[in-house]
Amino acid sequence: MPVPMTAPKVLDREFFEIRAKLLEIAASFDRLDRGAGTVEGDPRMSLIREALDVLRSDEPDRAEAIQMIFSRQYAADWRKSLKVVPPKG
Amino acid sequence: MYYIDPHIHMVSRTTDDYETLARMGCAALSEPAFWAGFDRGSVDGFRDYFRQLTEVEPKRAAAVGIQHYTWLCINAKEAENVELSRDVIAMIPEFLDRPNVLGIGEIGLNKNTRNESIVFLEHVEFAVRHEQQILIHTPHLEDKYMGTRMILDMLIDDSRVDRSRVLVDHVEEHTVRPVLEAGFWAGMTLYPVTKCTPARAADIIEMYGPERLMVNSAGDWGPSKPTAVPDFIMEMRRRGHSHALIRRVVYENPLEFFGQSAHFQFAPPDVPEAATV
Numbered sequence: 001m002p003v004p005m006t007a008p009k010v011l012d013r014e015f016f017e018i019r020a021k022l023l024e025i026a027a028s029f030d031r032l033d034r035g036a037g038t039v040e041g042d043p044r045m046s047l048i049r050e051a052l053d054v055l056r057s058d059e060p061d062r063a064e065a066i067q068m069i070f071s072r073q074y075a076a077d078w079r080k081s082l083k084v085v086p087p088k089g
Numbered sequence: 090m091y092y093i094d095p096h097i098h099m100v101s102r103t104t105d106d107y108e109t110l111a112r113m114g115c116a117a118l119s120e121p122a123f124w125a126g127f128d129r130g131s132v133d134g135f136r137d138y139f140r141q142l143t144e145v146e147p148k149r150a151a152a153v154g155i156q157h158y159t160w161l162c163i164n165a166k167e168a169e170n171v172e173l174s175r176d177v178i179a180m181i182p183e184f185l186d187r188p189n190v191l192g193i194g195e196i197g198l199n200k201n202t203r204n205e206s207i208v209f210l211e212h213v214e215f216a217v218r219h220e221q222q223i224l225i226h227t228p229h230l231e232d233k234y235m236g237t238r239m240i241l242d243m244l245i246d247d248s249r250v251d252r253s254r255v256l257v258d259h260v261e262e263h264t265v266r267p268v269l270e271a272g273f274w275a276g277m278t279l280y281p282v283t284k285c286t287p288a289r290a291a292d293i294i295e296m297y298g299p300e301r302l303m304v305n306s307a308g309d310w311g312p313s314k315p316t317a318v319p320d321f322i323m324e325m326r327r328r329g330h331s332h333a334l335i336r337r338v339v340y341e342n343p344l345e346f347f348g349q350s351a352h353f354q355f356a357p358p359d360v361p362e363a364a365t366v
């Protein structure tokens with residue numbers, strides 16, 4: 001489907017929004033640093049770092065890739081593990 | 090521009106919200122049965138809720154010129170209680186002939202458990218037997234991908250299910266493709282934090298086109314915005330998309346999908362579209 005906005009127009013429109021979102025993330029990391037204790041071993045931090053790597057990459061479909069980082073994997077044998085009988089239809 | 094919100098929980102909204110929706114151009118809406126924020130204790134709790142959905146809300150909506158439709162079920166969260174779920178499903182026929190009932194929904198999964206799957210399959214069986222359309226809730230956050238794939242597995246397993254009469258809701262970037270490729274309708278819920286934003290929904294339309302895609306607000310008792318569909322319209326306009334494309338997503342697609350239900354007797358508003366915001 002044709003996309004009406006050119007890349008330069010998208011950047012013109014969203015530059016300040018992207019800047020603001022990056023600052024929010026940076027400030028969140030600073031807040032984590034200032035807080036007492038540590039979150040270094042927390043698996044959620046690994047997920048966040050993995051997502052940041054996706055942002056830095058040149059691959060397309062970054063939003064989908066980040067969604068998958070934060071998703072449980074699909075297990076095709078779920079019916080067997082949950083003992084769910086398929087319908088007769 | 091007139092629009093239809095295909096998924097909004099008006100039992101959680103005020104009369105002022107109804108009036109705002111009408112002023113924004115909402116011509117009709119559909120309200121699936123969902124979780125009330127607490128687990129109901131008996132089938133009578135659901136019977137009263139279904140009366141609210143089929144008697145009270147249509148009147149509140151009609152007072153501001155909005156046509157109200159609904160879907161009935163026991164939601165995925167309370168479906169963990171299989172015994173109660175079976176009682177509720179057995180009670181649904183009391184309401185199936187009500188004029189605003191479009192089908193069975195929002196059924197689905199919450200934490201992707203065995204009990205939720207059993208109740209989902211029993212709802213599908215009920216819908217097939219009663220020739221009802223189906224509206225489906227997919228789980229949130231980390232459970233969404235697995236849960237959506239499980240739901241598709243169960244639907245595809247059943248050859249009696251007419252995929253053109255099933256709407257799989259709350260799709261996002263990682264679940265929209267398998268839903269559309271399998272031939273189902275897909276809904277994007279514009280909801281802060283846990284679902285999709287108007288801008289990301291517009292991105293998905295640009296990537297997949299408007300075929301079998303709709304947008305909704307959910308507009309429930311959680312942090313949500315009942316006017317999220319007009320926000321999507323504004324986002325699409327700002328990007329330069331045509332009136333025809335936007336109208337297809339927010340008005341014509343819901344008409345086409347709901348039009349498959351015998352109870353959907355939609356009458357277009359008699360106020361000129363230019364009079365809406």
